[in-house]
Amino acid sequence: MKIAKCKINETNEINQINETNEINERNEMNEMNEIICGIDVGGTFIKAGAVRDGKILAQSSLPTPHSSEKDIMQSLIDIIKDFQIYKIEAVGIGFAGLVNSKKGIVYSSPNFPEIHNFNVVRKLKQKLNLPVFIHNDASLYTLGEAIFGAGKGKKYILGLTLGTGVGGGIIINKKIYGGINGFAGEIGHTTIDINGEKCGCGNTGCLEKYVAANAIINRAKKEIKEQNSKLRDIKEITPEIISHFANKGDRVAVKVIKETGKLLGVGIASLINVLNPEIVIIGGGIANAGETLFESIRKEVHKRSYLTKINKVEIVPAQLGSGAGILGAYQFVLEKMFKLELGIHNSQD
Numbered sequence: 001m002k003i004a005k006c007k008i009n010e011t012n013e014i015n016q017i018n019e020t021n022e023i024n025e026r027n028e029m030n031e032m033n034e035i036i037c038g039i040d041v042g043g044t045f046i047k048a049g050a051v052r053d054g055k056i057l058a059q060s061s062l063p064t065p066h067s068s069e070k071d072i073m074q075s076l077i078d079i080i081k082d083f084q085i086y087k088i089e090a091v092g093i094g095f096a097g098l099v100n101s102k103k104g105i106v107y108s109s110p111n112f113p114e115i116h117n118f119n120v121v122r123k124l125k126q127k128l129n130l131p132v133f134i135h136n137d138a139s140l141y142t143l144g145e146a147i148f149g150a151g152k153g154k155k156y157i158l159g160l161t162l163g164t165g166v167g168g169g170i171i172i173n174k175k176i177y178g179g180i181n182g183f184a185g186e187i188g189h190t191t192i193d194i195n196g197e198k199c200g201c202g203n204t205g206c207l208e209k210y211v212a213a214n215a216i217i218n219r220a221k222k223e224i225k226e227q228n229s230k231l232r233d234i235k236e237i238t239p240e241i242i243s244h245f246a247n248k249g250d251r252v253a254v255k256v257i258k259e260t261g262k263l264l265g266v267g268i269a270s271l272i273n274v275l276n277p278e279i280v281i282i283g284g285g286i287a288n289a290g291e292t293l294f295e296s297i298r299k300e301v302h303k304r305s306y307l308t309k310i311n312k313v314e315i316v317p318a319q320l321g322s323g324a325g326i327l328g329a330y331q332f333v334l335e336k337m338f339k340l341e342l343g344i345h346n347s348q349d
């Protein structure tokens with residue numbers, strides 16, 4: 001295939017150079033050392049990195065604007081400009097919400113309620129004159145962990161990211177399984193309580209309502225009203241802080257983490273029954289709670305999942321932190337630009 005080489009000039013505009021390369025084989029691609037800009041648009045920060053050969057050369061971040069599509073577009077352009085010393089060949093973006101990767105459109109996003117049918121790819125391509133690709137952020141996060149992190153060498157991978165919400169991704173043979181629309185992996189919106197709390201997605205009792213950051217924090221606040229805990233001295237409790245105190249043996253923090261693990265285990269057991277994964281990778285602040293959390297998840301999964309009575313499934317913490325989303329975006333761009341034949345399953349284009 002033909003690849004246009006591009007560079008960013010002094011005025012920060014992108015100029016296209018009339019240079020193309022014929023690339024037919026993956027070996028040739030490996031020798032090209034393309035630098036790709038991977039971007040993860042999160043609820044609080046937009047994080048980006050320049051990536052070559054699966055290594056992040058430089059990183060940058062910006063606070064996420066919570067206003068118009070125009071402001072989000074400007075932030076994306078600004079963060080890409082941070083890498084102008086590199087010859088960026090293409091851009092990959094992870095975006096929370098319902099993303100149609102083939103059309104390059106974000107239909108809706110929990111972080112940006114005002115966004116509807118936001119055609120990110122077309123608009124950014126016009127501005128940059130570079131190839132641009134987009135997918136759901138949690139799918140790219142899982143892809144990053146699958147190729148470069150905790151899932152290295154595994155074929156059937158389920159990933160969860162616990163933050164403001166709960167994202168998920170399914171990787172089969174190094175490719176994202178997206179389903180018919182590319183929306184697969186909305187693990188946070190699987191039901192764990194039919195009479196549960198109302199969720200923003202329209203359902204009630206979604207996993208996200210019990211294991212996302214706010215739910216964990218509220219559980220801790222309720223507990224510290226009744227029991228003594230070091231958490232009482234903390235002004236602003238976060239899942240990371242609860243994890244920290246759980247690791248130090250604080251009884252309330254341990255209780256909250258164990259309860260979170262149990263609830264996660266309920267959701268994960270169902271997913272294991274459906275998908276029969278080789279490994280389940282869990283990331284996000286709460287995943288730092290270590291064995292207290294993971295033992296509780298494994299115990300509940302083993303109790304509930306039909307499959308795990310016969311096949312043990314690895315349930316492990318993510319390894320790459322915020323780098324996973326950036327590296328997943330890089331891997332996705334490589335796959336799309338060079339049509340890597342890595343497996344029999346097609347990801348959602």
Ligand SMILES: [Zn+2]
Nearest residue numbers: 189199201206
């Ligand atoms: Zn929901």
